[in-house]
Amino acid sequence: MDFSEKDTYRTISKPSKEIIYKDRGSKFYGYAFPVKDEEAVKTYLETLKKQHHNARHWCYAWQLGADYSSYRANDDGEPSNSAGMPIYGQIQSFEVTNIVVVVVRYFGGTKLGVGGLIQAYKTAAQHALEASKIVTRTIDVSFFLTFEYAEMNTVMRLIKEENIKIVKQDMELKCVFKIAVRKKEANRVFELFNNTYKVEIKQLENS
Incomplete structure (x- = not known):
């Protein structure tokens, strides 16, 4: 019987407070939630879609497992890899798991371009994670x-x-x-x- 030495992981202890990031009229609302499974991810997404029913996009990324083994990124209609992956990149940067980060976008009338979108989603995700209490669990x-x-x-x-x-x-x-x-x-x-x-x-x- 052999157990590897890595026996801790980082996650957040409770949902973050809502953050807002603005760029050229578009508003990006960022949230981070602790989750144990994909069902919890769906529940939080449904709640945010009701809360922000006039928004244009609900982009997100999640990571699950104490071994950080499972993840997904979703652009929700934004150009490919311009939203979900920048959000996931922040999850990796903060080294957290059992988490979903959602960024809700209200379009402000001015197109940001792929580079602008990547920066906006990355920044909103970063601010949501900075607003979270990160804990280390065994x-x-x-x-x-x-x-x-x-x-x-x-x-x-x-x-x-x-x-x-x-x-x-x-x-x-x-x-x-x-x-x-x-x-x-x-x-x-x-x-x-x-x-x-x-x-x-x-x-x-x-x-």
Whole structure:
């Protein structure tokens, strides 16, 4: 069982406040929202489309996963790569994930050109991220511990010594604890309990 050393990621703790950037009559409203999945992205987009129902474009980019593995950029009718990718570039620049950044544009009558659009969407996204509270979170690995009541003192002593978080306890015929361990400690903690007499440890799938 091998867990890589990188065990933190950066995200935002709550939605940013609305920012506005203006260029030659066009208004760009920037927002950043913390999200866990694409459903949450859709919900925020629908809310903004209702809020700004007279706007011309709702361009956005998102990044998901503690390993920064999934992303998308959407130009929403603007020239190709003039909106979504500049927004995504700021997400990369701030090194954040589990986030969607949306820039809503009201057209002001003057065309900005591709270069002007790239600059405007990039700046609005940057300001939205600057208005956000960025936090660093740990990536945890979850395990199930199964043991008899007689081993409770041993298990609790190890949990206390290692400062392990108990997520859930089930105390019926046997004791079953769900624990969460910081990723870089996971190998060591697994071996610790695996070598403890009469205690069974299993990794929770998809953790």
